[in-house]
Amino acid sequence: MSTAVLEDKTAAPSGPRSVVNDFSIHVATANGSGSMSSNNILMRSIFQMGIPVSGKNLFPSNIQGLPTWFTIRASREGFIARRRDVGVLICMNPETAHEDVRTVHPGAAVVYEESLNLKTLRDDVTFYPVPFQKLVLELVHDGKLRRLAINMIYVGVAAWLLDIDMEEVRRAVVKQFKGKEKAVEINNRAIQGGYDWAAANLTKSDPFRLERMNATAGKIIIDGNAASAIGAVMAGVGVVAWYPITPSSSLAESIIEYAKKHRRDPVTGNPTCAIVQAEDELAAVGMVLGAGWAGARSMTTTSGPGISLMSEFVGLGYYAEVPGVIVDVQRVGPSTGLPTRTMQGDILSTYFLSHGDTKHILLLPGSVQECYELTIDAFDLAERFQTPVFVMTDLDLGMNNWMADPFPYPEKPIDRGKVIRTEEELKAHISKFKEFARYRDVDGDGIPYRTLPGQIDNMAAAFFTRGSGHTERATYSERPEDYQANMERLARKFETARRHVPRPVLDGSGARVGVLAYGSSDFAVQEARYLLARKGLRTDSLRLRALPLTPETFAFIAAHDRIYVLDQNRDGQMHDILRLEVPDAHVARLRSIRHYDGFPLDAETVVEGIEAGEKN
Amino acid sequence: MSTAVLEDKTAAPSGPRSVVNDFSIHVATANGSGSMSSNNILMRSIFQMGIPVSGKNLFPSNIQGLPTWFTIRASREGFIARRRDVGVLICMNPETAHEDVRTVHPGAAVVYEESLNLKTLRDDVTFYPVPFQKLVLELVHDGKLRRLAINMIYVGVAAWLLDIDMEEVRRAVVKQFKGKEKAVEINNRAIQGGYDWAAANLTKSDPFRLERMNATAGKIIIDGNAASAIGAVMAGVGVVAWYPITPSSSLAESIIEYAKKHRRDPVTGNPTCAIVQAEDELAAVGMVLGAGWAGARSMTTTSGPGISLMSEFVGLGYYAEVPGVIVDVQRVGPSTGLPTRTMQGDILSTYFLSHGDTKHILLLPGSVQECYELTIDAFDLAERFQTPVFVMTDLDLGMNNWMADPFPYPEKPIDRGKVIRTEEELKAHISKFKEFARYRDVDGDGIPYRTLPGQIDNMAAAFFTRGSGHTERATYSERPEDYQANMERLARKFETARRHVPRPVLDGSGARVGVLAYGSSDFAVQEARYLLARKGLRTDSLRLRALPLTPETFAFIAAHDRIYVLDQNRDGQMHDILRLEVPDAHVARLRSIRHYDGFPLDAETVVEGIEAGEKN
Amino acid sequence: MAAEAPPKTAPANRIGLGVKDYGGLKSTLCVGCGHDVITRQITQALYEMGVAPYKVGKMSGIGCSSKTTAYFADRGHGFNAVHGRMPAVATGAALANPQLLYLGVSGDGDTASIGAGQFVHLLRRNVPMVYIVENNGVYGLTKGQFSATADLGSQLKTGVVNDLPAIDLCAMAIELGCGYVARSFSGDMKQLVALIKGAIAHRGTALLDVISPCVTFNNHESSTKSYKWAKDHEEAIQEIGFVPYFEEIHVDYDAGTTQDVKLHDGSHIRLKKLRADYDPTQKKMAFELLREATEKNEFLTGLIYVEPEKKDFLSLLGLADEPIATLPMERVRPPREALAAMMEELR
Amino acid sequence: MAAEAPPKTAPANRIGLGVKDYGGLKSTLCVGCGHDVITRQITQALYEMGVAPYKVGKMSGIGCSSKTTAYFADRGHGFNAVHGRMPAVATGAALANPQLLYLGVSGDGDTASIGAGQFVHLLRRNVPMVYIVENNGVYGLTKGQFSATADLGSQLKTGVVNDLPAIDLCAMAIELGCGYVARSFSGDMKQLVALIKGAIAHRGTALLDVISPCVTFNNHESSTKSYKWAKDHEEAIQEIGFVPYFEEIHVDYDAGTTQDVKLHDGSHIRLKKLRADYDPTQKKMAFELLREATEKNEFLTGLIYVEPEKKDFLSLLGLADEPIATLPMERVRPPREALAAMMEELR
Ligand SMILES: Cc1ncc(C[n+]2csc(CCOP(=O)(O)OP(=O)(O)O)c2C)c(N)n1
Ligand SMILES: Cc1ncc(C[n+]2csc(CCOP(=O)(O)OP(=O)(O)O)c2C)c(N)n1
Ligand code: SF4
Ligand code: SF4
Numbered sequence A, B: 001m002s003t004a005v006l007e008d009k010t011a012a013p014s015g016p017r018s019v020v021n022d023f024s025i026h027v028a029t030a031n032g033s034g035s036m037s038s039n040n041i042l043m044r045s046i047f048q049m050g051i052p053v054s055g056k057n058l059f060p061s062n063i064q065g066l067p068t069w070f071t072i073r074a075s076r077e078g079f080i081a082r083r084r085d086v087g088v089l090i091c092m093n094p095e096t097a098h099e100d101v102r103t104v105h106p107g108a109a110v111v112y113e114e115s116l117n118l119k120t121l122r123d124d125v126t127f128y129p130v131p132f133q134k135l136v137l138e139l140v141h142d143g144k145l146r147r148l149a150i151n152m153i154y155v156g157v158a159a160w161l162l163d164i165d166m167e168e169v170r171r172a173v174v175k176q177f178k179g180k181e182k183a184v185e186i187n188n189r190a191i192q193g194g195y196d197w198a199a200a201n202l203t204k205s206d207p208f209r210l211e212r213m214n215a216t217a218g219k220i221i222i223d224g225n226a227a228s229a230i231g232a233v234m235a236g237v238g239v240v241a242w243y244p245i246t247p248s249s250s251l252a253e254s255i256i257e258y259a260k261k262h263r264r265d266p267v268t269g270n271p272t273c274a275i276v277q278a279e280d281e282l283a284a285v286g287m288v289l290g291a292g293w294a295g296a297r298s299m300t301t302t303s304g305p306g307i308s309l310m311s312e313f314v315g316l317g318y319y320a321e322v323p324g325v326i327v328d329v330q331r332v333g334p335s336t337g338l339p340t341r342t343m344q345g346d347i348l349s350t351y352f353l354s355h356g357d358t359k360h361i362l363l364l365p366g367s368v369q370e371c372y373e374l375t376i377d378a379f380d381l382a383e384r385f386q387t388p389v390f391v392m393t394d395l396d397l398g399m400n401n402w403m404a405d406p407f408p409y410p411e412k413p414i415d416r417g418k419v420i421r422t423e424e425e426l427k428a429h430i431s432k433f434k435e436f437a438r439y440r441d442v443d444g445d446g447i448p449y450r451t452l453p454g455q456i457d458n459m460a461a462a463f464f465t466r467g468s469g470h471t472e473r474a475t476y477s478e479r480p481e482d483y484q485a486n487m488e489r490l491a492r493k494f495e496t497a498r499r500h501v502p503r504p505v506l507d508g509s510g511a512r513v514g515v516l517a518y519g520s521s522d523f524a525v526q527e528a529r530y531l532l533a534r535k536g537l538r539t540d541s542l543r544l545r546a547l548p549l550t551p552e553t554f555a556f557i558a559a560h561d562r563i564y565v566l567d568q569n570r571d572g573q574m575h576d577i578l579r580l581e582v583p584d585a586h587v588a589r590l591r592s593i594r595h596y597d598g599f600p601l602d603a604e605t606v607v608e609g610i611e612a613g614e615k616n
Numbered sequence C, D: 001m002a003a004e005a006p007p008k009t010a011p012a013n014r015i016g017l018g019v020k021d022y023g024g025l026k027s028t029l030c031v032g033c034g035h036d037v038i039t040r041q042i043t044q045a046l047y048e049m050g051v052a053p054y055k056v057g058k059m060s061g062i063g064c065s066s067k068t069t070a071y072f073a074d075r076g077h078g079f080n081a082v083h084g085r086m087p088a089v090a091t092g093a094a095l096a097n098p099q100l101l102y103l104g105v106s107g108d109g110d111t112a113s114i115g116a117g118q119f120v121h122l123l124r125r126n127v128p129m130v131y132i133v134e135n136n137g138v139y140g141l142t143k144g145q146f147s148a149t150a151d152l153g154s155q156l157k158t159g160v161v162n163d164l165p166a167i168d169l170c171a172m173a174i175e176l177g178c179g180y181v182a183r184s185f186s187g188d189m190k191q192l193v194a195l196i197k198g199a200i201a202h203r204g205t206a207l208l209d210v211i212s213p214c215v216t217f218n219n220h221e222s223s224t225k226s227y228k229w230a231k232d233h234e235e236a237i238q239e240i241g242f243v244p245y246f247e248e249i250h251v252d253y254d255a256g257t258t259q260d261v262k263l264h265d266g267s268h269i270r271l272k273k274l275r276a277d278y279d280p281t282q283k284k285m286a287f288e289l290l291r292e293a294t295e296k297n298e299f300l301t302g303l304i305y306v307e308p309e310k311k312d313f314l315s316l317l318g319l320a321d322e323p324i325a326t327l328p329m330e331r332v333r334p335p336r337e338a339l340a341a342m343m344e345e346l347r
């Protein structure tokens, strides 16, 4: 198990003692070489054996030819965060082979194209040279197909080496190629060829093995972007305006796919979701606000650079109170940064996005299931609070493969917020509150009522939406009282949001030390707590699922002596937001742990950070 | 003096006891009615009498016809902040006359067009009805000129009422109309007419009088935008790209004027400053970065909405390390907000502007002289730190009239930072550091060296500027070590900046209570401290002049029990930044006082805030 | 009420409303501003077309011109977007609810300077809306700087000369496939009303580039966007009549001198040619006309190009006319089986 | 070295450099990408023109195309701006130092989609630079979505059909006053080199819209930007010869069939007409040509419009050729008297 392998690092080379269902497989190939299907098949086969898995793709910001790595982690305990140490390395990329081997942990098994001659590089790992080039010539006759097929051969070799059930592999192949006869047949031949060659020519001498278990029954494998897309489709999104940007593009593209099938009007058969590729992010968010103003559930998907470009429009949405959902699949910034690496780098700047006094609602999914659920919530909150709501995911969640239970059907009916839809509702409103004033706080929660353009043929229903100063009646005003009162109401509205945003997730048993994390950090945090516990350090944990902070968070901080705040960014952005909002007396309890090299967070980093903190 | 008049509020109506050189004159007119010249003449006349003055224009966001107010404050003590109470009200605008009179303080003197019939509105002020309409018919024969001339008549009336020396008035007229004979003559006639009519028909029965003193000799009157413009011209700005936006437009337009005269090459006679009106703010800041990269001192001027639009490009400047100066003349946000009102609303969002981990250098001028000086500093800092530097002024500083000593000539030579300009310098650098690596921290201060395009015909001098991940050698990189090391260097560079940005201004005598302010708040703060002292509460003050915070600020906070932080925004933005950066133990000392109705800060607000805080 | 209250005597239109019912707040623009004149023509056109005022979506950006949407049809909702970004907001609104008449008013700075990018893409998509540019060659609201439509060589009061060529919004619109492109002058009320009515009858983006003098900053001698200059130079290429679909057509016109164009809603626009055989349905002629006008520095007004059959953005997307905005939950949230199917695929 | 190392045997050019001296880093683009071919033509053109490599300012935005500025002339500085904003950065650089040759490479998404606004204004200003659009009709770097230059009706691999008209960058450029407008194809190396050399010789913005197939996402049967489609459909309107100013001119050409255009730096471009009497100095013809090409769905390449005498932005601003960027303090900081004078006015 994890710790065992952590120990392995020291005890090199590892003997015959076997490591079962708890190691990771690291495949090094070149971008655009079609290795993605092989890796999926490998991962699915393990998954189908009932073993918890996760798959992470580490790819470059180009389309073809640069190094790519795919890591499959099998974890009996069900830990699916990234882990630093590699059990089995498959070297298919000459460019990186040497460094790949050099950086692998002692005791690892290394499969490689024999012509690369890596054997001599070190003596504390087990080498398995394989003549991939030769084999592919024998196994695949159509030259055009070889470039891809060669990657299937290592699937076969790995299957033999790790005891992967070939039945499952064949099932995975069928699934991967959606039953396309020819493809299935060719790839199966290549895989079988690799398997047979390995059986005939290799002798197993490393500890890593896979054994059937029963921990994945009924589960699905999905990436966070697809999950968010399903959420949007189920939430009844009506207008999607987007501009392509890694790592968010596949979110919009999944919506297109799902909407085609599942968003036709049961009554008329017409599409009930309009999807537009905008000319840029300013236009995308502008369309979102236009649609939100007109009464549709609208959204856009983007990443850091897009968020910056949306900044002016988001201020308009905040101040004029127009709903809209913005999903930020975060990547490494600043600027263009590392488009294909993961980070939680936009938290602070998005929380305060746009000039003037602004604060926004941010939702923070911590799993693919929450990508689904919080995307649905985002639409309810956007319309309830009549403001742009952000869903902050990241590349690790959004583009990597995660195991999850099937998503539950949303039982909660859609909440469209305080909208006066008909002449009758208008009359009722007026008789209750004397008049309809767009920006008047008649309920004391800071949230006013709105009407939609073109719905009610009544002078009293019409109002003017603007980003300039306005009265409660939505008329233009520069009067200091009007301005200040409105800004105070907006602050009040934000306070109301504290009671409506998703609550944090607590795991507490009265420990003195708390671990506070959010988003994709959770997997590593939970694994780290497990490891720390085995080392005798008990911790409680709180996972934020939204900003503004809710009462539970303040209570958690009040209940612990030291709270370690996990940020996947340089500046400890969430730590800073907490510092701004917790009571003075508790400020000193907050400690910041930061991880920001572009790789997903791993348990060891968390363990090291907390252990270091506890030392002094 | 101030307090005396504060008392007046209660003692209504004030008797014959006279208030000398310490009250404000409030002129209510309509926008575009040409009252600006009259108000300037009135202000200048007082100024020329040696009495400290300030003039504030409260105007609407339109071009013609809406209410406008101009307030002239005369202050023997030299306090030039806005004051709430009005001594003398001049009502020229029928639209607002009633409210103007209703809101004036007891004891005030009210001059008004007699046909408005305001007398009956209250009995605790002194009314002076004047037949302006009739008078202008007699005094001005050319019908077209009457609309403007009528405003000159109230200058004459005020002169008589307040004992303003008509000699000074005539001098001011000449200055205002740059000696244009006809204009001078017509306006003098109107003014004299008003004066004579008043002398013949009014009896002075209010306490307000002006007396010659000697506190303005040699001083200038200027607005902050013109001051910044002079700063830019003296700093040797080479490229100015701007997009019009209130209240910053006059800054760029002043540069155009001053550059025409003073920025021709002494050698060739060619312009040494290129000024371009860009198509929008994204383009403006893009041009600034392009010019900064090519080696010119470049700048743009804008306000909140522009800052939001510049957000993506600013992240590029931060990460690719390209110098540029951005002046933000802040107005009331969010969104379009109140374009003609003042606020310090962009501090927090600008400090953290753009996605990813970013922090920027902000300079905070607190007077017109500092608009001049800190604009010069901004260019040095931008080139020294190879990053965008922001000068955060506001509408009150930028567009209102302020008294100041003439600006000193910049004795410090221009600092162009770490630039390798010649083949020789390059050779020297290489022999010292083995090679030229654009992003390597060879000096330990986080600041690397740069070369300029097209200057050195040597392979070693060339490098590639990009917003994506890069090595010390400026080559493309996605390696985690490269990324993290570079981000840490950028953080180090920011720490270095703490030792180079303008120091705060301290006024301390060991009091327990500290007042911490920045920008245009200073005038009100200093007046408030004076008032509090007279009430027995001693305070020390610190005025920030830049972010990041410098050691003096931490020392100041360490040395005081309670520190009141003045913010002209809703959310206490500077208070929050302090909270993030002060030691845990001092967090509880910070108290936030916020003023955000769009009017300039006044002393009473500060006094009330501090007194309230001291009570509990 | 509109900037200047229309005659109280105006008869009721086909939906029983008087011109007053199409009014808005009192204008806060400068006395004599061309924009206020256009506001009145918009009011008049809406009234004559019998548009239900609450079905008008008034879109604009930022500028004096953009303020004017508050001065008419105040039974309809209005949306002042941010500067230069009206097109995106209007596009989003049209997607959400195609049943409104989106009437956009923008300025030359709002459209041709900061807004150029969105303008280009709005036209390319052919989003159904009336897009009126109140073109005065300057930024009025920021006190008179040149915009990107300022003519080459024209002068500011301050004496500053514009040395960049003007962007011809009509030429750009035609190049980008716009199906209704007209140029007019705020001083030519009769023509303007007819062109606005035609724009309302058209389906797709209808662009009206209307010269609208800024009396405060660009109405002086050396200006080429002043009332005087425009009056002296305007040359209408047609005399424009409009026959709405709800009035029967009198066929009493001479096909030789007059061209009849049937618009999307069945209305007809009647063009009495003032330029021998100019045919606005011929793109080739339109380009030619505009190019020559620029070269010869002519100020031509009228319907420059029209393509009534062009498909608009919504039909290209296959959207129905029923607004997505107001569909009930049952019609937008997929049933349990649908989610189950999605999950099954992922097993 | 350039994507594919040029023959070592290449002779030295007029400043004694070989073609290798104009090379850059190894390309990381897909094997067969049209962009790499263009990179080689740029390298070749710089070499043949004898441009000092360190005097080249390589500008670009974001995209596969924008990456290519790293693959040539690595003795010059390069600047990858943010997506779609190369024009502003290039403009600022040109103002700071007019002595560089600004060579910009962008993509169709970078220029026509997000960049449309800045593109419009760059052209309007006529900023001196070579602006090459590597046009593949898709967003390569984000995996093949349609860009705004995708042709009406063209299809993605996924079967998605583009139902919006393509933006014709050449037509837009001419409309906006660009003085050197050409269209070419990465497969037509001879023509491309000549056109790039002409662009370098021109003063002002020189736009080259070069069809450059994306072999990974837009090179399939149903694509209208594939190698096959382009090869099958390309029709050159001229055969282009280029005579640099530093070589004496041979006047042996037939004025009837060949047109000689003298460019700003004294070089000549020789156009052997393949289309009877097409004259690229006639704006009217240029518009006509492009309009018809669009209607008939023709793929015409060559020098479409040229106006060698047009003033560029820097001369309009009255800027000298000496870079502002490097003026010493004495020449940019006004003397004491100047400040004193400013203060005096404010007394
Ligand atoms: C992002 C942004 N930049 C600048 C401004 C300032 N601004 C307001 S209106 C305007 C130009 C208006 O010109 P135009 O569109 O021609 O309208 P006009 O006033 O001439 O009718 C500008 C630059 C703004 N409001 N927002
Ligand atoms: C602000 C911003 N939005 C989106 C992106 C993502 N992005 C990178 S390249 C690109 C489009 C590239 O297309 P094109 O300009 O045609 O270049 P090509 O790759 O086709 O050569 C996009 C949308 C980005 N980098 N920045
Ligand atoms: S400034 Fe010009 S555009 Fe604006 S309202 Fe006045 S006249 Fe009209
Ligand atoms: S994706 Fe297309 S454009 Fe990008 S490098 Fe590959 S072939 Fe070229």
Ligand SMILES: [Mg+2]
Pocket: C107, C108, C109, C134, C135, C136, C137, C138, C139, C140, C147
């Ligand atoms: Mg205008």
Ligand SMILES: [Mg+2]
Pocket: D107, D108, D109, D134, D135, D136, D137, D138, D139, D140, D147
């Ligand atoms: Mg492309």
